[in-house]
Amino acid sequence: MPASAETKTEKRFDEKLLDIYNGAATTLMISIGHRTGLFDKMAEIGAASIEQLAKATSLNERYVREWLDSMTVSGIVNYDAEQKSYTLPPDHAHLLIRSSGKDNLAVFAQYVSVMANVEDEIIECFHKGGGVPYSSYKRFHEVMAEDSGQSLVPALLETVLPLVDGLVAKLDQGIEVMDIGCGRGLALMRMAKAFPKSKFVGYDLCDETVAFATKEAKSRGLSNLTFEVRDVSALGDVEKFDFITAFDAIHDQAQPQTVLNNISKALKTTGTFLMQDIDASSHVENNLNHPLGPFLYAVSCMHCMTVSLAQNGEGLGTMWGRETAKTYLERAGFKSVVIEKLNHDIQNCIYVATK
Ligand SMILES: C[S@@+](CC[C@H](N)C(=O)[O-])C[C@H]1O[C@@H](n2cnc3c(N)ncnc32)[C@H](O)[C@@H]1O
Missing domain, CATH: 3.40.50.150 (Vaccinia Virus protein VP39)
Structure with missing residues (x-):
């Protein structure tokens, strides 16, 4: 390796592989959140139930539920189990919605699809x-x-x-x-x-x-x-x-x-x-x-x-x-x-x- 080459700090490889698969699958779901306008709508309306979000976006409720759960376990959306409501925190929203312009990273997820x-x-x-x-x-x-x-x-x-x-x-x-x-x-x-x-x-x-x-x-x-x-x-x-x-x-x-x-x-x-x-x-x-x-x-x-x-x-x-x-x-x-x-x-x- 030449003197200028960098060294990489490694995680345990099995953990790293699982991170990679989870990241890849989540990327597809981010692309969907962008294309359907789900992220934009969540940022606009704040905490919402599955039904409220499906209605507000005119999207199919069953698909919206699965998407929200995927976003929840990947740490993008917060879920309140008592209220049965989902929230896109403002600092996450900033990186995922159209009105953020150049800061909207959701656009790049589409390249994976x-x-x-x-x-x-x-x-x-x-x-x-x-x-x-x-x-x-x-x-x-x-x-x-x-x-x-x-x-x-x-x-x-x-x-x-x-x-x-x-x-x-x-x-x-x-x-x-x-x-x-x-x-x-x-x-x-x-x-x-x-x-x-x-x-x-x-x-x-x-x-x-x-x-x-x-x-x-x-x-x-x-x-x-x-x-x-x-x-x-x-x-x-x-x-x-x-x-x-x-x-x-x-x-x-x-x-x-x-x-x-x-x-x-x-x-x-x-x-x-x-x-x-x-x-x-x-x-x-x-x-x-x-x-x-x-x-x-x-x-x-x-x-x-x-x-x-x-x-x-x-x-x-x-x-x-x-x-x-x-x-x-x-x-x-x-x-x-x-x-x-x-x-x-x-x-x-x-x-x-x-x-
Ligand atoms: C990666 S895209 C960039 C498009 C645009 N400049 C932008 O930033 O949105 C590369 C573009 O180069 C075009 N392209 C590739 N080879 C070309 C060639 N030999 N002559 C003219 N256009 C070419 C492709 O059709 C494609 O639209």
Whole structure:
């Protein structure tokens, strides 16, 4: 083990395994609590019986009871046996309800269900190689947009864009901006609204997300923003953009180096590339105490690595890490790469790269 490697404090292994299984099962129930609005309603109405909560949410009473008991034994909800009432304590509610914005961790629980849906296809890949395509993932784009909509979008203007010296002033004056792998395009919509003199374009492989983004931008009256279905591994633009962004969209590319080379070519010499990507080390021995280590390696195997391999890609994986990311950016011709960590985001760091 290299000198920089971390050591991990271990629990007894049988206890640890049971914690893991209980945690995994509870994660599915948290996802359900989020999607059904049960957490939001519990926070709103306070102590309630099964019947009251079922009525208030218009959900089936028998299912609500089982869910509440699961939440109770997992220590998320408190149960008063005398009153037969259930309460979501305010400090727990804060981490589980929509109105908490970036602090709502319930959103992330949905990734476990999204991944579990493709387990059979992943097992086949373990035997035969290859990968699972984006199209196999039910709800991926919806969950991704919900995630970035709460963790990135609200922080974009105040903390993310100011990482680039003088950028906000340039956006105010009017510049050309491209976002690659834009998904449902919420980050671009936020920028397009704030900077009406600038022109924004978002590219994504997936027709469904581009159609969603186009419709949403139109309904918001954003005329300085367009979306296109486009594979950014064949970009072809030369010195066209002043500012290019990629939010969690490089590590799952089929050809990440080609995409970074294309971004570098498409950027004016005075321009900046801002890449938000997963914050980790490229070396597993340095990730032993990563707060999301097990979660992110699983997301990699069950999604990010495999969607790349499905396109005969490199399969970099979610945990490609700072060291590899820096090397790829430098190879693409970025002479300066500054890595920033922001408090609002436990998952990512931001690379500010210039040529
Ligand atoms: C992890 S999602 C991130 C979406 C969005 N940036 C966000 O933060 O919500 C990655 C996105 O990159 C898109 N993508 C992957 N490879 C691409 C390629 N070669 N060209 C364009 N889009 C690509 C996927 O369709 C997906 O929407």
